[in-house]
Amino acid sequence: MTRYTQPTTFYTKDHEWVTVHNDLATVGITHYAENALGDIVFVELPEIGKEFAPGDDMAVVESVKAASDVYAPIHGKVVEVNEALTDKPETVNESPTENGWFCILQIKDGAEIADLMDEAAYKAYCDTL
Amino acid sequence: MSDTQAEILKTTPLFELHLECGAKVVPFAGYEMPVQFPMGVMEEHNWTREHAGLFDVSHMGPCFLSLEEGIGGGDEAHAKIAAMIEELVPSDIASLKQGQARLTVLLNEDGGILDDLIITRPIGDDAQGSLYIVVNGAMKEQDWAIFEKALAGRAVLTRADDRILFALQGPEAVDVMKDFFPGCEELSFMHHMPFELNGTRCIVSRCGYTGEDGFEVLVKPEAGLPLVKEMLTDERVKPIGLGARDSLRLEAGLCLYGHDLDPATSPIEADLGWVIQKRRRDAGDFPGADRILRERSEGPARKRVGIKPLERAPAREGTEIFIGDEKVGVVTSGGFGPSVGHPVAMGYIATAHAAPGTEVQLMVRGKARPAVVADLPFVPHNYKR
Structure with a gap:
């Protein structure tokens, strides 16, 4: 399994980015996602200590018009x-x-990183949308 | 193979123009409609409050209802057509002056609201015996079927939803409009005037659904498309999508049919008792009058109110309202109010808890969030009276 000793960024099909650095992963949403959502007026963040599996509702982001879930990209x-x-x-x-x-x-499981897209793959994916 | 068949969406005569303006389009009321333009919902909202926003509302249901025997004949003809529509709505249509309009509701036999609509009495003795009516886009087929069935052999319905219906809303709307329709600046709120535009008759009404001063124009596409294009070249005017239309009307405390109003809800529960003028109350001659007049005198069990969340989390439609462990109501419209800078909502709450200032909790994703019952509107109306 690859260990990322330098911060390296991956992406999900749900337009989250994940920057992996050693055993930590920083998660956010991409420019594509924030642009599609529009003006964001509220973010509900997860509780510290909570564990998630890939695809779990982890956070909520609300624009003027609607609420959208942000999913956990990996176990963590x-x-x-x-x-x-x-x-x-x-x-x-x-x-x-x-x-x-x-x-x-x-x-929790570094092997899951391999299921995410790298920047080139994510860009190609966005071009298909 | 999928067993779901995609709905075939209609487009308005302004559809191509929306795309040229960079609109993001979504299905709405059976039409492909712009939900936002490149400016974005928040800026479109603020632009309309400060300048002039142009809204395509051609998906709505403008129509004319005319006496079967023909129009003309002055006050007598108006009295006849008014008496017919009054069988279906609780407002005083007979007493409308020429050019005057009224918001009303279409009622079922139980006094529930089938739609909200605006009825206008035309100007000119030769036009009497007809009414200009605008109903909601999503309800127009239902409403028109009701009109035709109830008034068969007595009145003729003419649909006008092949035309352009657009609204120009905001404090600068009047300055823009008067260059195209000289004299329209003299209109007061809920009044209209007919105009000739390139030989085409069009209807200009001073009304709208944003809480701001503004106008709605019904015009045939061949005259309307160049008109809208020219208006959009004015630097005070920007095209505005459905997203901002919703946040503007919500801040203004105005109901959205299918959300804040439905067939189970009476005008008294909806806090729309003012659409029933005294003559109609005294006569009690409208559908569901028993229930409506009883609720008016004894008070309804639940009532539409404003809800102000005290934290930043918006409470969307369907959010349950609690006081302690007791569920006391539900949010029917909710979102963020860009002009007030905090979340805003409206909903129905047990009348015992409907006083402004009452502290409640909103269950947002399983978490109780504090809120208070608030006066509507959240933003003062800016109508030209």
Whole structure:
């Protein structure tokens, strides 16, 4: 199994990004996702310590019009959440892949990373949409 | 093979223009309609409150109802057609002045609301005996079937939903409109005037559904398309989608049929008792009058109110309202109010708990979130009276 000693970013078909660094994975939503959602007015973050399996509802992001689920991309336990989004949810629109991160997961099964897309594959996937 | 067949969606005469303007389109009321333009819902909302927003509402159901025996004949003809429509709605249509419009509701026999609609008395003695009626897009087939059945042999229904119906809303709408329709600035809220535009008759009404001053225009596509295109070249005017239309009407405390109003809900429960004028109340001669008049005197069991969530989480349609362990109501429309800068909602709550300021909890994804019953509208109406 590959160990990522340098931060390396992967993607899901649900438009989440996952930056893997050693045994931690930082998760957020992509520019494509924030653009499709529109103006984000609320983010419900997961509780620290909670464990998720791939596809579990992990967070909720609400735009003016609708609420959308954010799914856990891999098995993991929440070790940190981006509290800044509570007061400034618009950060997700302004900086989806940097300041707009949602949470950090402790990776349970590094082999699952292989199921995610790398940047080139994600870009090709978006082009098909 | 899939056993679900995709609904065949209609388009309005402005559809191509929406796409040229970069609209994201979604199915709505059987039509492909713009939900937002590149500006985005929040900015479109704010633009309409500050300048002028142009909304395509051609999916709605404009129509004319005319005496079978023919129109003309002044007040007598109006009295006849008014008496016919009053069999179906509880408002005083007979007393409308020429050019005046009224919001009303189409009722079932139990006093439940089948749709909300605007009925306008035309201007000119030669046009009396007809009414200009606009019903909701999603309900138009139902409503028109009801009109035709109830008034068969007495009145003729003429659909006008092949035309363009657009709204220009916002504080700068009047300045834009008066260049195209000189004199329309003199209209007050809920009044209309006919105009000639390139030889085509069109109807300009001072009304709308955003809480702002504004107009709605019914016009044939050949004259309407160039008109809308030219209006959009005005820097005060931007095209606005359904997303902002919803947040604007919600802040303005206005009901959306199928969400805040339905066939089980009476006008008294919906806090729309004001659509029933005194003459009709006294006569009690409308469908479901027993229930409606009883609820009016004794109070309804539940009532439509504003709900203000006190945290940042919006409460969407279907969110249950609690006081402690007791479920006291449900949210029927909810989202974020860009002009007020916090979430806004409306819903139905047991009348005992309907006083503004009452503290309630909203169950949002299993978590109780604090909220208060609030006065509607959230944003003051800015109508030209």
